[in-house]
Amino acid sequence: MKQKDLLEKNEIIMWSEEKIRDFRATLLQWYDENKRDLPWRSTSDPYYIWVSEIMLQQTQVDTVIPYYKRFIETLPTIEDLAKASEETLLKLWEGLGYYSRVRNMNVAANQILEKHEGKFPTAHKDVLNLKGIGPYTAGAVTSIAFNQPQPAVDGNVMRVLSRLFEIDLDISKASTRKVFEEMIRRLIDPDRPGDFNQALMDLGATICTPKNYSPENSPVKEFNASYLNESWEKYPVKKKKNKVTEQTYYTVMVKNKEGEYLYKKRPSKGVLAGMHTPLMIDRKDLNEEGWKAFNQKELYDSRLSQELEQIIKETYDLKVTVNEQPKGVVAHVFSHLKWEMIVFEAVLIEELSHSSELKWIHADRFDEEMFPMPTQKVNKLVNTLTLF
Structure with a gap:
């Protein structure tokens, strides 16, 4: 089945073009007025954005900030990362966990030196081919750094969309992520794709949270079907985690x-x-x-x-x-x-x-x-x- 049929297959009815435009405007206005002041948001350098996104995987923002600053100060360029010793890399990463991520970044940096003349690739497919970079990170970097309308679907975004559209799909399944990516492709603002993705992330991190969620405080509550139908506690749908x-x-x-x-x-x-x-x-x-x-x-x-x-x-x-x-x-x-x-x-x-x-x-x-x-x-x- 082709990608364009994913939403119909899963019985998801998208908004009209007019409603999508209104949603973009409302969300971006809220973002402009309330976006979090984060160090990686003061740059469009894809290397810095890449570093921040890898660090943010399964780690709280407040924890990441000092690690990010120290990493960038120590390894300010892709070439510095490529040539860094494992001892340096692991010391910079110490306490973040998931040490394979920084090792993968080192491999990816060397790929960039060898295949892209030391410049972070702009093509989405080339970014995806870098070691340790999946669809979310590729979408985040290309949309934020290069203004490309690529989806960046993480847990925050899936939670927001699940509640907006009352989606009953299990968000722990890889197939569900594909559905959300297709939704973002239709919703994303073509002029400000990076800001749109970050706005959804901020909305999920600060208002549309997993617990203690108050949908009446959401800037997009009039677009939120689960709020209007008082069903938001049902979403997102997620199967229980395997026992540790x-x-x-x-x-x-x-x-x-x-x-x-x-x-x-x-x-x-x-x-x-x-x-x-x-x-x-x-x-x-x-x-x-x-x-x-x-x-x-x-x-x-x-x-x-x-x-x-x-x-x-x-x-x-x-x-x-x-x-x-x-x-x-x-x-x-x-x-x-x-x-x-x-x-x-x-x-x-x-x-x-x-x-x-x-x-x-x-x-x-x-x-x-x-x-x-x-x-x-x-x-x-x-x-x-x-x-x-």
């Missing part, structure tokens, strides 16, 4: 006599790829029979610490002494899983051999290292003085 997988790790912070802590580099693929974490032992790999049955979660004995010592010796060729009682518990939630890290402190007795995957780092250097957020949480816990 929970994983429990005994996390051992090994310290040597120089005051350095031991970290292991994670595999090049998977969660926190290439990042450093303390030694993490999956609870499922331990033989807990005998002591697990009568110990509470926070209560342990020497049998656990001895088992951890044995695993560390066999796995890492290290002799250590593990404290019997944990320092505490750290939790970290990713998009698809939750880590529970039961943290133990340990002292190095002897390093029988050294692996390139292991790295000793002094506590005084923690701020200089590019640690992922779970490691930062463990470091903070271990550095917290326990008062008796």
Whole structure:
């Protein structure tokens, strides 16, 4: 089925041309008077807009602003990004999570140098071919930087349109996004496409919010079918998220006599790829029979610490002494899983051999290292003085 038939197929009736023009005018007037003052909105440089859009994926605006400013100050050009070391990139990204995104940006920057003479491509199809850029980011950059009438459909936009048109489609499905993209193609202001897309984003972020939504305060309430029909609480339609997988790790912070802590580099693929974490032992790999049955979660004995010592010796060729009682518990939630890290402190007795995957780092250097957020949480816990 052709793209132009998508709306009819899904029983979505678009407004008349006159109503669409009125909607554009009303929305853009509100945007001109109320748009958020964001640093990336003071430029039309596609590189800066690209950086902001990648950072904003699944991250709050207030969190992104200082990261954005530091990133642009450190890597002001596409060439700077292309030539940046992984250490620099990960340090700039530290705390944002999803580190594959900044790695993809580095690959894309090199694509731009090689295929587009160092200039960000203007053609939408060329932007889509860059590593790590999907339909939303391509639409956002080309509409804002190059004034092209391309849709930029994110969760905010789908929520707004779902309520405006009372759309019953599940917004978690990829096929639904195609429908919303076609709607935007018909609604978008041809003269101010970038502002139109940003206006919808602002509307979804500030007024048409997921919770505590007051449709009577919306500047486009007269266009809002769910407001007029008092059905807005039904929209958007979204299936329940898959249950988050929970994983429990005994996390051992090994310290040597120089005051350095031991970290292991994670595999090049998977969660926190290439990042450093303390030694993490999956609870499922331990033989807990005998002591697990009568110990509470926070209560342990020497049998656990001895088992951890044995695993560390066999796995890492290290002799250590593990404290019997944990320092505490750290939790970290990713998009698809939750880590529970039961943290133990340990002292190095002897390093029988050294692996390139292991790295000793002094506590005084923690701020200089590019640690992922779970490691930062463990470091903070271990550095917290326990008062008796």
